[in-house]
Structure formats: structure tokens, C-alpha cells
Amino acid sequence: MIAEHPPNRGLQDLQELRVEAEESLAAVNNREELQAWHNAYLGRRGSVTRLLRRLGELPPAQRPAAGRQANTLKVALEAAYEIQREALARRERESAGEVRSRDRLDVTLPGRPVAQGGLHPITQTLREMKAAFARMGFQVYEGPEVELDRYNFTLLNMPPYHPARELHDTFYTTLPGLLLRTHTSPNQVRLMERLRPPIRIVVPGKVYRYENADPSHDWMFYQMEGLVVGKGITMCDLMGTIRELARQIFGPDRRIRFRCDYFPYVEPGLDTAVSCMLCQGTGCRLCGGTGWLEAIPGGMVHPQVLRSCGIDPEEHTGFAFGAGPDRIAALKHGIDDIRRFYANDLRFLEQF
Numbered sequence: 001m002i003a004e005h006p007p008n009r010g011l012q013d014l015q016e017l018r019v020e021a022e023e024s025l026a027a028v029n030n031r032e033e034l035q036a037w038h039n040a041y042l043g044r045r046g047s048v049t050r051l052l053r054r055l056g057e058l059p060p061a062q063r064p065a066a067g068r069q070a071n072t073l074k075v076a077l078e079a080a081y082e083i084q085r086e087a088l089a090r091r092e093r094e095s096a097g098e099v100r101s102r103d104r105l106d107v108t109l110p111g112r113p114v115a116q117g118g119l120h121p122i123t124q125t126l127r128e129m130k131a132a133f134a135r136m137g138f139q140v141y142e143g144p145e146v147e148l149d150r151y152n153f154t155l156l157n158m159p160p161y162h163p164a165r166e167l168h169d170t171f172y173t174t175l176p177g178l179l180l181r182t183h184t185s186p187n188q189v190r191l192m193e194r195l196r197p198p199i200r201i202v203v204p205g206k207v208y209r210y211e212n213a214d215p216s217h218d219w220m221f222y223q224m225e226g227l228v229v230g231k232g233i234t235m236c237d238l239m240g241t242i243r244e245l246a247r248q249i250f251g252p253d254r255r256i257r258f259r260c261d262y263f264p265y266v267e268p269g270l271d272t273a274v275s276c277m278l279c280q281g282t283g284c285r286l287c288g289g290t291g292w293l294e295a296i297p298g299g300m301v302h303p304q305v306l307r308s309c310g311i312d313p314e315e316h317t318g319f320a321f322g323a324g325p326d327r328i329a330a331l332k333h334g335i336d337d338i339r340r341f342y343a344n345d346l347r348f349l350e351q352f
């Protein structure tokens with residue numbers, strides 16, 4: 001009996017109507033459908049409007065409660081309609097400006113770190129060495145890496161068929177007399193032809209030798225040769241210069257050892273070693289157990305070399321030396337394999 005009672009029936013209709021209206025509103029996809037939905041429920045002939053009109057048919061005692069329910073439904077559906085209308089409008093705006101919204105700048109995102117480069121360890125060492133020489137009053141000159149045989153050998157007291165040429169495993173080009181320089185000395189000759197004593201120069205650059213790469217040799221490496229020519233230049237000046245360079249690059253604690261050696265374009269030749277920075281001279285793997293690391297060979301310029309450059313050896317004397325930036329960088333940082341410098345392994349390079 002109760003289920004058949006008109007007011008209950010009316011309230012039940014209200015609940016069903018609400019569920020139905022909300023479901024169909026959620027399915028609306030565009031403005032036209034939204035308008036049709038509004039007409040069907042909230043329009044002048046819509047279901048909700050008609051229901052409200054029928055409230056008058058209820059017994060007077062039940063009208064207030066039913067009226068409140070119906071009004072609540074109407075307000076709720078009006079609100080839901082507004083929300084859906086806003087959502088549709090926003091979707092339309094976004095699809096019109098789709099590209100723009102994808103590129104939109106989100107200022108709340110954390111910044112991307114800027115990848116910062118650094119100087120290569122060899123470049124760092126080169127710069128330190130140039131600065132050290134500049135403080136001693138040297139000028140820095142650079143020359144060609146593809147060189148004439150004449151400058152690379154002949155003018156350096158190594159005429160054709162001279163056995164010393166065998167010490168240099170040379171890369172020759174297909175053009176006769178043209179090769180990749182095996183040392184930076186040819187640039188010293190070029191400068192001696194141009195400059196007149198007093199000369200105080202260093203010539204840094206890459207040199208090439210056709211040899212098997214091993215931990216202390218590579219087929220391309222840097223040299224930085226120095227040359228001083230003037231009146232009364234002696235072996236003492238050479239030793240003082242090398243000592244000062246070693247002090248500035250390796251620090252004041254390194255000991256220096258000088259020994260005689262042979263190089264074709266100097267007489268006498270000087271072999272220089274610094275005390276091993278890894279074992280402090282007691283002997284280790286880096287220094288091969290000797291406690292010494294050969295670093296900066298040099299010597300007094302051979303009179304024949306001076307003469308071939310048009311300098312009278314009776315009037316002027318000079319000294320020359322070679323400092324290998326790769327080797328010096330390796331000694332400075334305790335690197336046991338110079339090939340690491342050019343292997344382009346960032347894990348290695350980022351340490352400097």
C-alpha cells in the first residue's frame with residue numbers, strides 16, 4: 001500500500017530522474033548536445049520543469065517536502081550544467097591552441113643544469129708551461145706541422161743517410177721532401193733564419209712519429225722546445241732554466257738530476273730527470289724503480305746547427321731543450337699511461 005502512495009511515488013521519480021539526468025549530462029560531447037540536454041531537463045517543457053508543475057497534484061501535507069526535493073534537484077542540475085558548459089568551452093579553447101599549450105613554459109619545473117666544459121689536461125699544462133716561460137722572458141712561436149725534410153733533418157745536423165734519422169720513425173707524405181714533423185726543432189731553425197741573436201723562444205706544438213703506441217709513447221704528442229742564443233750563453237744558463245721550469249711546474253720539493261746524453265743537434269747533450277712524485281724517489285712502478293722520471297732533455301746548440309742558420313758560433317752560443325707537455329702532465333698528475341689523454345674518456349678527463 002505504501003509503495004502505491006502518490007507522494008512516495010513522486011520522490012522516487014525524482015531520484016530516478018536525477019540519476020538519468022546526470023548520466024546523460026556526463027555523456028555530452030559538444031555544445032549542440034549540451035543545449036539538447038538542457039531543453040530535455042531544464043527547458044520550459046523539460047522533465048524537471050514538468051515535475052515541478054505537477055507538485056500541485058500532491059496532497060497539501062506532502063507538497064512542502066516534495067517541493068524542497070524538486071528544487072534541490074533543479075539547482076543541482078543547473079550547477080552541473082554550468083560546470084559541463086565551462087568544461088566544453090575550455091576543451092574547445094585548448095584544441096584550437098593545441099600547439100601553443102604544448103609549448104607552454106612551466107616556470108615551476110626545476111631548471112636543467114648547463115653542461116660545463118673544461119680545459120683538457122694537456123691544454124692546462126701547455127698554458128702553465130707557456131706562462132712559466134713567459135715569466136722567464138721567453139717568446140712563444142708556433143710553426144707548421146707538415147714540414148720540409150730540410151728543416152726537420154738536414155739543417156739540424158742530420159743530412160740524408162745520417163743514422164740519427166733512424167731514431168725518428170717518420171710519417172712521410174706522398175710529396176718528396178715533405179713529412180709530418182717529428183719534433184718542433186724545425187721551427188727553431190725557421191726562427192733562427194729570421195731572428196737575430198739575442199734569441200729566447202719556445203716553440204710548442206704537435207709532433208708525429210710512426211711508432212707503436214705504449215703507455216709512454218703515442219704516435220702524436222706535444223713538444224715544447226726552447227732555444228736561447230746570445231753572447232756568453234753557457235750550460236749553467238740551460239741548467240738554471242730547466243731547474244726554474246721544473247720548480248714552477250712541479251713545485252719546489254722536486255729534486256733535479258742532470259746527466260750527459262746524446263742528441264744530434266746539441267753538444268754536449270743533457271738528460272734531465274725530476275725525482276718521482278709518487279714515491280718521493282724511493283722507487284715505484286711509475287719511475288720503474290729508479291726514483292727518477294726523465295723530463296726535460298736539452299743541450300748546447302751544436303756549432304754546425306748555428307752555422308747552417310747563419311749564426312757565427314765563435315760569436316754566439318746557445319742552448320736548446322725539449323719539454324713534452326704530455327709527459328709533464330702525466331708526471332704532474334701521476335698518470336701511468338699517456339694514451340689516456342687522447343682516448344676521449346670523459347670519466348678520465350672530468351677529473352682535471
Ligand SMILES: [Zn+2]
Nearest residue numbers: 276279284287
Ligand atoms: Zn716512483
